[in-house]
Amino acid sequence: MSGVNEVEHPAHAPGAPIVTVIGDGQLARMMQTAAIELGCSLRLLAGSRDASAAQVCADVLLGDFRNLASVREAAAGSDAITFDHEHVPNEHLDELIAEGFNVQPQPEALIFAQDKLLMRKKLREVGAPVPPFAAIESVDDGLAFWDAVEGQVCLKARRGGYDGKGVWFPGQREELRELVSSLLEAGTPLMAEKKVALRGELSAMVARTPSGATQPWPVVASVQENGVCAQATAPAPGIDAELRRRAETLSIDIARELGVTGVLAVELFLSEDENGQADISINELAMRPHNTGHWTQDGCITSQFEQHIRAVLDLPLGATNTTAPYTVMANVLGAERDPSMPMADRVAKVMHVVPDAKIHLYGKQHRPGRKIGHVNACGEDLESVRRRAQAAAHFLRHAQWPEGFAPESL
Amino acid sequence: MSGVNEVEHPAHAPGAPIVTVIGDGQLARMMQTAAIELGCSLRLLAGSRDASAAQVCADVLLGDFRNLASVREAAAGSDAITFDHEHVPNEHLDELIAEGFNVQPQPEALIFAQDKLLMRKKLREVGAPVPPFAAIESVDDGLAFWDAVEGQVCLKARRGGYDGKGVWFPGQREELRELVSSLLEAGTPLMAEKKVALRGELSAMVARTPSGATQPWPVVASVQENGVCAQATAPAPGIDAELRRRAETLSIDIARELGVTGVLAVELFLSEDENGQADISINELAMRPHNTGHWTQDGCITSQFEQHIRAVLDLPLGATNTTAPYTVMANVLGAERDPSMPMADRVAKVMHVVPDAKIHLYGKQHRPGRKIGHVNACGEDLESVRRRAQAAAHFLRHAQWPEGFAPESL
Structure with a gap:
């Protein structure tokens, strides 16, 4: 050392x-x-x-x-x-x-969070569920994949994309041809996967130490807007226990098989199989604390940030029991136009109307679409929890309450 | 401004x-x-x-x-x-x-946290319960007070004492005479109060903003060892609802009457009146976050530290609902002799045995009796919660489990 x-x-x-x-x-x-x-x-x-x-x-x-x-x-x-x-x-x-x-984590693991094609190959190799995919190294590769999946193509840059960047959904064969051609010409390595008929998105998170101990968190449901995480609900509602266990086990297996250390987020597609049964497949991996784990700061004994520190130091992992029946995390993204009301005044207003909202701000200046903070709310009644988290995040973003929201109703 | x-x-x-x-x-x-x-x-x-x-x-x-x-x-x-x-x-x-x-807070309020005699005079003036007390400016004052309270004397330095320092319990009239004489000679302003027949100690905490908003926390029971806070249990067990409300109301009234802003801790004596009914009187005031409020970091929606920041900025105060039926805070004080096991190894051991213990360390080096950290544990079963918090704090201090504690029993 x-x-x-x-x-x-x-x-x-x-x-x-x-x-x-x-x-x-x-x-x-x-x-x-x-x-x-x-x-x-x-x-x-x-x-x-x-x-x-x-x-x-x-x-x-x-x-x-x-x-x-x-x-x-x-x-x-x-x-x-x-x-x-x-x-x-x-x-x-x-x-x-x-x-x-x-x-920690080491490059042998990190590579699978960096390269979307290598990730899928590795996941398929270890038996983890991924949608059909292919390397796209030529226009012909692209067109062959289009035909194979009957036009249900999601084209992705192999590296560097996040928050909806580096992802394309060509609507027509010709569009795909042009996209692939220009992207490859620009030097962007590509892959494609079959679009999933989404019922929703889940996130299964786990921490693993260099010694091999693992500790998952309850699986959460996430909502994306324009490819960016907007909201996470923990635990994921409306998911049966068997599927929940399957997602949890999957995250542990992936952490082990890929040698991940620290926090791993497994973003999952929730879909239906041919029999109408709920099914999951893997969307992306992140090997660090993740937006869909921010809820753990206020809704869990051990937050993902504490757990990541413990894990990379090879310390025993903390308990991940929830501290409330439901926690909802709502992101605060920079609005298209920053409201004239100063952020400090928006914070004061939210604190007044939602005294149990946990406000987390990042010390970042406004930029449209930029993640500048998030709000967690906890409680027993999911609808009420969601309303409070959403309303608080919405006000921090827009300096006004969401349509139909009555502050006095809380 | x-x-x-x-x-x-x-x-x-x-x-x-x-x-x-x-x-x-x-x-x-x-x-x-x-x-x-x-x-x-x-x-x-x-x-x-x-x-x-x-x-x-x-x-x-x-x-x-x-x-x-x-x-x-x-x-x-x-x-x-x-x-x-x-x-x-x-x-x-x-x-x-x-x-x-x-x-924030302002000197007009702070003076009552600085001078124990002024504090008691003010509290008596506003009708808050304090044990009988007197200024001690001469040996005669001391002896007169001894006689008045039949030898049940607690002698205190008016300023600067904390954690058991600046407090004396003379056992005999002659001992009091010598104490007062030498302390006054050394220039230590003194007061005395009647010793309370203690059933226990409570702490009622509240935050108040410059605008006058107040928000109390549930009253906690504290355990002192050698005049230093060793443990706090929230909410205080075995206290009836009326007394709880009385302590809470008292803290709010004091914050208002004294013009406190930020966090106020009202340390209370719990005793019995002539009819055997539980009664409270005020021991000390602190106008800042307080050791008996550390439990709020893990057991409450809004911690005392967040609330203090909100209060001094005159922001709306946060909710103070608990997030668990019971939270126990146990202090980690420097042992008489620092164990040879490094603190980092003690931490790892505690994390392994008590994965839900919330460890808070202050980055301080060992000194006997020094507050170097604390542990919070939360849960439904008070005995189990207490055992976990105590065992964790004990191991961090002594590098061994408390007598009779079986790690595998958790």
Whole structure:
């Protein structure tokens, strides 16, 4: 091991584990709140001093995660190195591991969160359910796949897409031909999968330690808008126990088979099989805390952020019992036009009307569609919980209540 | 107002409120975790860069809270100035207020948390129950009080005492004479109160905003060891609803009458009146988050740290419903001799045996009797909850389980 606990920055209490996080977004920010309570504190590689996570950490190195020297400098002396995104070049991570650093998760696992084609091949290999897919390396590949799935084509960039980016649904064979042609010409590696007749989307999350311990969370239902997570409900309502168990077991199996460490999110398609029975198949994987796990901050004994810290340090995992019958998480995305009412005033209004809403803001400035915060609400009555979470997030976004929402009705 | 939001430190997102905290201990540290999630971040006046709270904040000024220039520098540009202790000289705070700074709570209230004699006079004046007391300005005062309460004397330094310091229980008249004589000679202003025949201790906590809104938490039972809080149980078991309501109402009344803003802790003696009925009287006041309120981090919708931030910013207060039938908080104090097992290994062991224990560590080094952390456990069965919290805290302190505790029994 390279220099464990050698960092002499005053941010780190002697003897407390040090976790280096590569990345400066809200996921790193919320890891810091968990780390603080556990008695440690993060060492951050950030792009700027005013980034979301850098605002709330004392030991911040400025640098580029694509630069090996920066990543190595941030890693020096820490007990574990982890990430709030999947974009650190794997060759840098391989180099760090060769130098004795403790990188979690490791590139062997991360590759399956980075490359959508490799992911599907691996998942099929281990027997996990994925929709029919194919590598698209030519226009002919694309057209053959179109014919094979009778036009139900979802075209995806193999790398770099998220939040609805890098995904296309061509409506016609000609459209597909042009898309594939221009994307390949632009150097975008492609794959295609068969569109799923969606009944909904689920997310099965689990944490796994380097020692091999696993601990899942209850499966949640998520709602996407324009490819971006808008809402998550935990536990997923209307799902029978057998399917719930199947999704949970699947997440554990994938974590094991792919050697994931830290938090793994398995985004699932919920569909119907030929007999009208509910069925699941895998949409995407993320190897870090995930938007569909934000509910755990207020609805679960151990949040995904605490669990990720525990997992990458190979500490025993925490209990994942819920603390309320239902928790709903609603995202706060930047509106098309930022309302003139200052965010601080919107927060005050929401606090007044929904005193049990748990508001989480990321210290980010407005940009249309940008994730700038989320709201959790907990309780027994799902409809009421959902109404409160939605109304609070809507007001934070638009400075007005959703249509039909009567504040006095709460 | 002096320069609201004028601070241009990158720790502070434009438009987000800035709270300056004078003090660098665990209370400020835990305010930071609450502030982060609310989308703000603290500006800290700390004594050293490696202090508990300074480890986890980006905007830290080093300075002495007894120095007006330091306090003024820390206050500059913030929306509210608050404290994690009561020791900032009130004349400095008066000066800041005169200069237009928003200090919460204000010296007019703080004085009653600083001077135990003024506190009791004020409480008696507003009709709140306090044990018989007297100013002790001479040996004769002391002896007269001894006679009046038939030797049931608790002698207290008027200022500066906490965690059992500055409190004496003389067993004999002669002992009292010598104590008073030497303490007065040493320049320690004194008061005395009649010892209460204790059945237990309670803590009634409430938050109040500058606008006058109040929100209490459920009353808790606390256990002191050697004058230091060892444990708190929420809600206080075995207390009838009428007494609970009386304690709650009392805390609200005191907050109003004394003009407290932020969090107020009213430490209560639980005793029996002449008819054997349970009765309460006031022991101490604290005008900040308090050890007996740490349970709210894991057992309540709104923690005392979040509520304090909301209150000092005059934001609407959060709901204080509990999230579990019972929460027990057990303190982790430095043992007489620090065990050889490193704290990180103790943490791992506790995480393994008690996976639902919520561990909170302060980044502090060992010193006998020093508060270095606490553990919260939640659940339905009080005995089980207590056993888990106690065992976890005990192991963190001593690197061994309490006598008679069988880890496999959990």
